Amino acid sequence: MSTLDKESTGGAQAPAADPRRWKALAILAAIQFMLVMDVTIVLVALPEIDKDLTFNPTGDLAWVINGYVLTAGGFLLLGGRLADMYGRRKIFMVGVVCFGVASATCGAAMSSGMLVSSRFVQGLGEALCGPAALGMIPVLFPDAKERMKALGVWGGTAALGGVIGSVVSGALTEYVDWRWIFYINIPIALAALILVPKVMPESRMEREGRSVDVVGAVSITGGLVAVVYGLIKAADHSWGSSTVLLPLLGGIGVLLLAAIWETRISDPMVPIRFFTNRTRVTSNVVTLALLASFHCYAFLLILYMQKVLGYSAIKSGMAVVPLAFAMGAGMGAASALMPRIGVKAVLAIGFGGAAAGLLVASTLEADSSYVGGVLPGMIVFGLFSAMCYPALVNGALYQVTGKDSGLASGVQTAMQQIGGALGLATLVPLAIRYTTDHIGDGVIPTVAQADGASRAFQVGAILVAVAAVLVVVLMQKVDATPRNVLAEAEGEPDAETAQRPAATGVSS
Incomplete structure (x- = not known):
């Protein structure tokens, strides 16, 4: 393997970037799309999975989702640090192998236990390759303006995966077989394993004199x-x-x-100094609010369309396609605006608009139509929430040196997983309890269902509005000043770590 020469750290001139960087980004984004899609793709298929594998009625079916979330959320920080220490490309590929093999066993599952255990392994695969992929971006894109765009593409693609998962799952479950929601991951994983060594350089911390914590x-x-x-x-x-x-x-x-x-x-393993930067901390904290509200919105919207509007699985999946288009527009807007007005301003606009979108969504009633009731909130919330994703990733990696990029990526990705779990654990049960209480009071079930979703959307709007205030008050301005990330990855010490051993070269 060849090693890139260390760049000079004098001046503000960014080092030469790897000419393969955009091809590498395409692979990283495709894998992240697959990882996020695999969380939501299971939701629509759960009834068919239950029918085939006959889960017991004590709640084991929920572990088809929970098993993935548990290992992914729990091991992400470790996965990010392992990538920093042992090589981001190496850990990324180990994670992809883990995810691909587990996808095959999920699809071939002959029992509920085999499926659930395979989902645990899938989550572990995400915990390894997700942070490693995000941690590679600062190394691939040393110029801050390019890096801002690349992080926007990565974050936006990940957000779209959650929406597209419902559409793909509905189509495969309806017209093919639920097992194919897992089998479709295999060719993507194989393609990544073949292409990654050709377009992605290796980078890691120098471990001489260091011990594993x-x-x-x-x-x-x-x-x-x-x-x-x-x-x-x-x-x-x-x-x-x-x-x-x-x-x-x-x-x-x-x-x-x-x-x-x-x-x-x-x-x-996790230097406490990492959490002394208020922009990084704020970005990660408000990520919890955004993902909690987004997962709540997506879950309750599908439930509303199926239980209140009477949509089938495939129809409800197709009905969220405008959400994907709105999110695509929001990501494009964020990528264009960040270099001009900054990450902080984009986040303030995004969170403020997302809160407004949830308030619009909270006006849903039992007799609302799709065009007049569902669509306006979907477009507004989708557009502005999607603006936040690229900006949050940029904020979470603000002033992160190359040797800590995997750690920073692990923290951000963990916040996304925990935020989603928080939304499903707090906002969704709030809606369900509100619905159950109203039905007990004699309210028509469809009316109670709509009212429960509306109440959860209102609480979500408050959460997101508070996040907007935190962004305005606490975040620093995130500029696009070029930094020598390659040199940092090779171990040029920052002011806080000048006395510590540094990182190695970036090899290919």
Whole structure:
């Protein structure tokens, strides 16, 4: 393998970029699209899966989704740090192999246990390749203006995956077989494995003199798994129940102990200095609000169209196609606006508009039509929420050196997973309880269903509006000043780490 020469760090001139970078980005974006799509693609197919594999009635069917979310959310931070330490391309490919093999066993599942266990492995595959893919972008695009566009493409493509998943799942389940929602991942994974070594350079931290922080890795991963598990159980248990409180409080306690441990060792898995940048912290915190509201909106909208409007699985899947177009427009607008008005301004506009979109969606009633009732909120929320995704990724990687890009990517991706779980654990049960109470009071079920969704959308709008305020008050201006990311990846120390060993060359 050849190694790129270290670039000079003098001046603001960005180093020469890899001519293969846009091809590499296309592969990274395609894989991320597949990873995100695999969360939502299962939702529409669940009834057919249950019919084929005969899950028991105690709630095991939910683990077809929860198993994926649990391992993905719990191991993302570890996956990002492993990518920094052992090579981002290497860990990316290991993750793709893991995901592809698990997709094959999901499709071939002959029992509920085989499917659920394969979904756990799929989630682990995402935890490995997702952060590694995002962590490669600062290395592939050392020029900040190009990097801003590349992160916009990556974040936007990921957001679209969640919407397209419902459409693809409806079509495959209706006209082919539910097993193909998993089999379609295999050719994508194979193509990535063949093409990645040709277009993607390797990069990693220099590990000479460094030790693996086993205690930090185990405690942080264990704490995250416990927190995500608690959020998952909160979807169908009371927040005051031991089933929810024990894993949540236990996980938070373990994470606090891990934070203390990380401050006391010389080579921590997660340097605490990473969380001292308020722009990065704010970007990750508001990601929770956006993903919670988005997952709530997508879930309840499909439910509304099927239960209230009487749509079939395929029709409800096709009915969200305008959401994909609106999100595509929002991502395009964000990519064009970020270099001109900055990440902070785009986020403020995006979160403010998304809150307005949820308020429009909250006007849905039992007798609302698709065009007059569903479509306006879908377009407004889709457009403005999609503007946030590229900007959030840029904010989450703000002032991140090359040696920490995998870690930063793992944190951002973990916040997306946890945010989605939070929405399904809080906002969706809120709607369901509101609906159940109204039906108990004698309200017509379709009216109660619409009212429950409306109430959840209103709470989601408040969450997103608060996030907009946090962005305006706390975030710094994220500019497009060129930085020598390749040199940083090779170990040029920043002001905070001048005394520490640095990272290696970028090889191909």
